[in-house]
Amino acid sequence: MAADRPSRSAFLAAVALAALLGLAGCGRGGGIEHAPERGDRAVAKVDGQTVWSSDVKREAVAQGLIGEGEPLDVSSDLFRRTLDEVVDQRLLAGEALRRKLDKDPVAQRRLAAARDRVLGDMLVESVVADAVNDNAVRGLYQEQLKLAKRSEEIHARQIVVPTAADGEAVKKLLASGASFEALAMEKSTDAATRFNGGDLGYFTIDVMPEAYDAALKSAKPGQIVGPFAIDGGFAVVKVEDRREEQPITLEAARPQIVRFLTYDQIRDLLEKLRGHAKVQVMIKTDTPSQAIPPADAPKTPPAPATAPSPPAPPAARGAKK
Numbered sequence: 593m594a595a596d597r598p599s600r601s602a603f604l605a606a607v608a609l610a611a612l613l614g615l616a617g618c619g620r621g622g623g624i625e626h627a628p629e630r631g632d633r634a635v636a637k638v639d640g641q642t643v644w645s646s647d648v649k650r651e652a653v654a655q656g657l658i659g660e661g662e663p664l665d666v667s668s669d670l671f672r673r674t675l676d677e678v679v680d681q682r683l684l685a686g687e688a689l690r691r692k693l694d695k696d697p698v699a700q701r702r703l704a705a706a707r708d709r710v711l712g713d714m715l716v717e718s719v720v721a722d723a724v725n726d727n728a729v730r731g732l733y734q735e736q737l738k739l740a741k742r743s744e745e746i747h748a749r750q751i752v753v754p755t756a757a758d759g760e761a762v763k764k765l766l767a768s769g770a771s772f773e774a775l776a777m778e779k780s781t782d783a784a785t786r787f788n789g790g791d792l793g794y795f796t797i798d799v800m801p802e803a804y805d806a807a808l809k810s811a812k813p814g815q816i817v818g819p820f821a822i823d824g825g826f827a828v829v830k831v832e833d834r835r836e837e838q839p840i841t842l843e844a845a846r847p848q849i850v851r852f853l854t855y856d857q858i859r860d861l862l863e864k865l866r867g868h869a870k871v872q873v874m875i876k877t878d879t880p881s882q883a884i885p886p887a888d889a890p891k892t893p894p895a896p897a898t899a900p901s902p903p904a905p906p907a908a909r910g911a912k913k
Contacts, residue, residue: 759819
């Protein structure tokens with residue numbers, strides 16, 4: 593809304609924030625510049641100030657063009673487009689400084705708030721980098737493996753036909769030696785499975801409709817079951833295999849474990865900081881206060897109201913193959 597639109601000076605100062613922070617970290621002289629990160633590469637200069645490849649990558653991450661930790665090839669079109677934007681930011685920042693817009697009180701408050709965000713992010717990154725390591729990830733993974741309850745998995749194929757009579761006809765063809773996969777492609781009405789030979793993959797009974805539970809509960813590998821009524825027709829099912837449910841691999845579980853451990857570290861850090869700080873909220877809201885008591889309080893405090901909901905720890909239950 594127009595009422596919420598910032599002043600021109602505040603807008604320019606905010607747009608130029610990243611460049612201002614970069615300018616503050618280096619002099620305007622022509623001395624030797626050191627790469628801010630290992631393996632960094634100078635990719636441009638704006639009025640004598642170096643733009644590093646890490647600056648461009650950070651901008652790409654901020655815009656959601658790449659994920660955190662993803663590579664960005666300096667020869668790619670995406671890198672060049674993002675570099676142009678970083679250069680524009682530096683030019684805007686330089687002009688804002690020339691016009692002394694950074695002296696505007698509103699701009700100074702916005703820059704201070706942005707500085708707080710940057711420093712806070714750097715603290716979180718530092719704490720997380722120290723705590724969320726490979727040993728921690730493997731430890732939680734092993735813990736989840738011990739806690740997980742594994743069910744039995746069934747590997748099956750199906751042919752879905754309109755009527756029970758059609759199902760009986762399919763069973764007769766199978767009994768005479770016809771290929772289940774070929775009949776599935778020819779006769780099944782289930783678009784999701786017909787073109788891969790009716791393959792349902794491995795699954796646990798609890799994720800299937802009740803009709804499958806009743807029909808497959810005691811079926812043995814190699815057995816043909818049905819036809820039995822399901823939504824959309826009648827199913828003839830061949831049980832290929834039964835096995836104990838396979839646990840999710842460490843690498844598949846790693847992203848979820850990292851998110852969980854990261855949240856845990858941020859929550860603990862905020863609890864500790866709030867426990868040693870004096871925070872007074874000067875407004876009243878309809879929502880009960882979520883203030884965190886001191887660290888030595890007997891009860892486990894809730895997460896701060898601004899913190900994201902914690903991701904659930906990964907159950908050591910495997911992706912079906």
